[in-house]
Amino acid sequence: MPAPMKQTVRRSLLVTAASFASLALTAPVSLAAPKPSPSTSTSPSATPPATMSTVGGARLGQAGTQVALAGDAPVVPKDLTARSWIVADAESGEVLAAHNAHWRLPPASTMKMLFADTVLPKFPKTTAHKVVPKDLEGIGSGSSLVGIKENETYTVHDLWLGVFLRSGNDAVHVLSSMNGGVADTVREMNRHAEELQALDTHVVSPDGYDAPGQVSSAYDLTLIARSGLQKKDFREYCSTVTAKFPGETKKNKKGRMVRQSFEIQNTNRLLAGDYDISQYPGIAGVKNGNTTNAGATFTGVAERGGRVLLVTVMNPEKSDHNEVYKETAKLFDWGFAAAGKVTPVGELVAPQGTAPSARASGRASAQPGANPSSGESAKAGQGGTSGQPVAGAAADDGARGMWTALAIAGGVLVLLAAGAFLVNRRWPLPDLVRRRR
Numbered sequence: 001m002p003a004p005m006k007q008t009v010r011r012s013l014l015v016t017a018a019s020f021a022s023l024a025l026t027a028p029v030s031l032a033a034p035k036p037s038p039s040t041s042t043s044p045s046a047t048p049p050a051t052m053s054t055v056g057g058a059r060l061g062q063a064g065t066q067v068a069l070a071g072d073a074p075v076v077p078k079d080l081t082a083r084s085w086i087v088a089d090a091e092s093g094e095v096l097a098a099h100n101a102h103w104r105l106p107p108a109s110t111m112k113m114l115f116a117d118t119v120l121p122k123f124p125k126t127t128a129h130k131v132v133p134k135d136l137e138g139i140g141s142g143s144s145l146v147g148i149k150e151n152e153t154y155t156v157h158d159l160w161l162g163v164f165l166r167s168g169n170d171a172v173h174v175l176s177s178m179n180g181g182v183a184d185t186v187r188e189m190n191r192h193a194e195e196l197q198a199l200d201t202h203v204v205s206p207d208g209y210d211a212p213g214q215v216s217s218a219y220d221l222t223l224i225a226r227s228g229l230q231k232k233d234f235r236e237y238c239s240t241v242t243a244k245f246p247g248e249t250k251k252n253k254k255g256r257m258v259r260q261s262f263e264i265q266n267t268n269r270l271l272a273g274d275y276d277i278s279q280y281p282g283i284a285g286v287k288n289g290n291t292t293n294a295g296a297t298f299t300g301v302a303e304r305g306g307r308v309l310l311v312t313v314m315n316p317e318k319s320d321h322n323e324v325y326k327e328t329a330k331l332f333d334w335g336f337a338a339a340g341k342v343t344p345v346g347e348l349v350a351p352q353g354t355a356p357s358a359r360a361s362g363r364a365s366a367q368p369g370a371n372p373s374s375g376e377s378a379k380a381g382q383g384g385t386s387g388q389p390v391a392g393a394a395a396d397d398g399a400r401g402m403w404t405a406l407a408i409a410g411g412v413l414v415l416l417a418a419g420a421f422l423v424n425r426r427w428p429l430p431d432l433v434r435r436r437r
Contacts, residue, residue: 048083052102053200056219057346060101066345067097073341077330081317083295084218085327087335090226090301090308094344096335098218101346104200105314107216108289109144109167110297111208114201114216116163116237117228118192119179125157125233135177136170140209143169146264149248158246164237165266166245167289172207182206197349198223210293218312223348225286225299225310238285241266269325270300277322280329286310288324296324302332309335 047063054061067076076097084100095101130153139145146161146168148154154174162171176185185206193201198220204211216224228234244261252258266272268288270280282302289297295315302309311331316323 048100048103052100053217053219055102055197055199056095056349060095060098060219060346063100063103065097065099066101068343068345069338069341070343071341074334074337077327077334080327080330081323082313082315082327083317084312084314085331086218086222086310086312087331088222088226088310088348089339090229090310093226093348093350095346095348096309096338096342096344098345101219102200102217103314104215104217105297106210106214106291106294107201107208107221107314108210108291108294108297109208110221110287110289110299110312111203111206111214111216112163112167112172112289113221113224113228113287113299114189114193114198114203115172115175115185115206115208116160116234117224117231118189119175119185120160120228120231120233122179123156123175125155125160127156128153129156129159129174129178131174135174137173138182139169139173140205140207143207143209144267145170146245147247147262148174152246152248152259154246160233160237161240161243161245161264164285164287165240165243165264167267167287169207169209176206193220193224194352196220196223196227196351208289208291208294210291218314219348221297221299221312221314222310225301225312226348227351228286229301235284238268238287239271241272268298268300269322270298270302270328274322274325277325277329280325280332290324298324298328300328300332304336307336307339309339311335 050063052061052063059066065076069075080099082099084103084105086098086101087096088094089096131148131150133150136148136150144167146163146166148159148162148168148170156175156178159171159175162168163175173182176182179185179188182205186203189203189206190201193199193203198216200215200217201220201224202213202215204214208214228238242263242265245264247260247262249257249259268283268285269277270283271285273279280300280302282304284301284303286299286301297312297314299310299312302311309332311328313324313328313331316327318327320326
């Protein structure tokens with residue numbers, strides 16, 4: 001294909017959205033509720049606190065469901081039982097609806113998104129590391145493990161597959177050891193959370209294992225996921241369904257020392273499916289979690305009709321199997337149906353230090369009810385009351401201004417070996433890899 005035509009195709013595939021920085025409410029630390037004490041119990045309270053952070057908008061600090069319906073917008077599903085949830089447009093940052101968005105709750109393994117966003121850029125994926133006993137110290141009892149063995153060598157790529165697919169706390173601890181140790185990694189994660197303005201988040205253990213004072217919120221987990229999705233490797237790992245993982249070196253029947261691999265599958269049931277739930281059309285990850293005190297938690301990203309949504313659900317009270325995924329799917333369905341028909345109730349803020357820029361003239365500003373400045377007013381309805389995968393891509397210096405999204409489904413993208421299409425876009429758009437069967 002001639003170079004001019006390549007450039008034209010690339011530009012035609014770029015979807016524009018409002019500038020991340022100019023849309024964001026620059027929220028100082030004073031807008032956040034006080035940080036939790038390290039002595040805080042791991043068990044969350046039964047009701048949301050009277051005072052919560054207002055980062056992203058005043059309504060997001062209110063208890064209960066926040067949504068501003070208009071016209072023929074569908075009502076929020078009535079049978080949601082999660083203590084906290086949020087539905088947001090991943091590209092514009094608009095929060096379409098939320099429920100106790102800033103309630104600080106134990107995050108379980110969704111905390112691994114912050115771990116990955118912090119540590120993943122540190123090591124090339126081909127870096128090899130031989131595991132020593134100290135690398136595996138301090139792993140909590142009953143932790144999810146991928147099966148790392150002492151004195152075996154793993155690549156960084158292997159370890160990240162263990163983190164994302166099997167939620168392996170052993171893989172987290174090995175990578176933390178490579179990064180200077182758990183204590184240093186926790187400090188870096190807390191610092192990165194502040195940079196992202198994820199001010200509800202306090203890290204004690206990098207793997208999300210229950211610990212006194214370790215908390216996050218549906219709002220923060222969504223911010224963190226949005227940041228992680230800017231990274232190509234992060235997108236690829238969180239959208240991988242199955243992979244091969246190195247096993248233990250053993251003697252075979254002929255007496256030779258051999259090392260075979262075994263298959264691991266992603267524990268995200270909206271991505272991999274299960275006997276009582278199907279793969280969600282357009283799902284791309286991101287991360288699930290489950291511990292005694294946190295209950296089930298999940299942040300997911302999905303694309304439909306050129307729109308990308310982020311949904312976070314924390315601790316459904318209903319104890320049905322895969323309930324967190326079922327409630328997430330309901331919120332995705334609602335979000336795709338309601339997008340453009342609701343007034344945003346808040347927004348996902350930009351990282352600290354992001355330079356202000358002129359607002360792009362794109363989809364976010366063109367849609368009905370998508371005026372961020374009106375996010376504090378409720379419309380008629382519920383205001384104040386209770387396929388195929390995926391998304392992504394890397395920054396492209398040539399992607400500027402306003403281009404319409406033409407020919408996305410026309411087969412003009414390059415088919416990658418993993419069945420993924422890459423669409424190059426600039427930050428702040430969460431570049432999402434579109435996988436097709």
